[in-house]
Amino acid sequence: MSDRFFLDTNIFVYSFDQRSAAKAPRAKQLIREALTTQKGVISYQVVQEFFNVALKRFSQPMQIADAEQYLSTVFRPLLGVHSSQALYAEALHLHAQSGLSWYDSLIVSAAIQARCDLLFTEDLQHGQRFGTLQVRNPFL
Secondary structure, three states, X not given: OOOOEEEOHHHHHHOOOHHHXXXXXXXXXXXXXXXXXOOEEEEHHHHHHHHHHHOOOOOOOOOHHHHHHHHHHHHHHHEXXXXXXXXXXXXXXXXXXXXXXXXXXXXHHHHHHOOOOEEEOOOOOOOOEEOOEEEEOOOO
């Protein structure tokens, strides 16, 4: 096993969202672990989804300067999967086979492409497997 793990968007959102105060400590712990061990991975999709929420939906929207700082100090070191024909093709097959939503299929495909063992998210069923990739809800 590679011990690599993928962090879904909700982990980053919960680390900031005041309405999810109970989930923030665990989310921050996962992000710290991802950065310090260099075993955490995200995809371009996580960056896009996070900023969509952070810049518009947070009770106090993230300021551009803060977003730029977060992009360079947190997202850039973790960004391991970019959009590609292969990623889209794998996500299409996964979507057709599993019935996952398109965006969940992209996340799972990115985690598989990054050779992760774990996908931390609460958007999928805890314990669910996609080959060697296992879904884990870190807030249970």
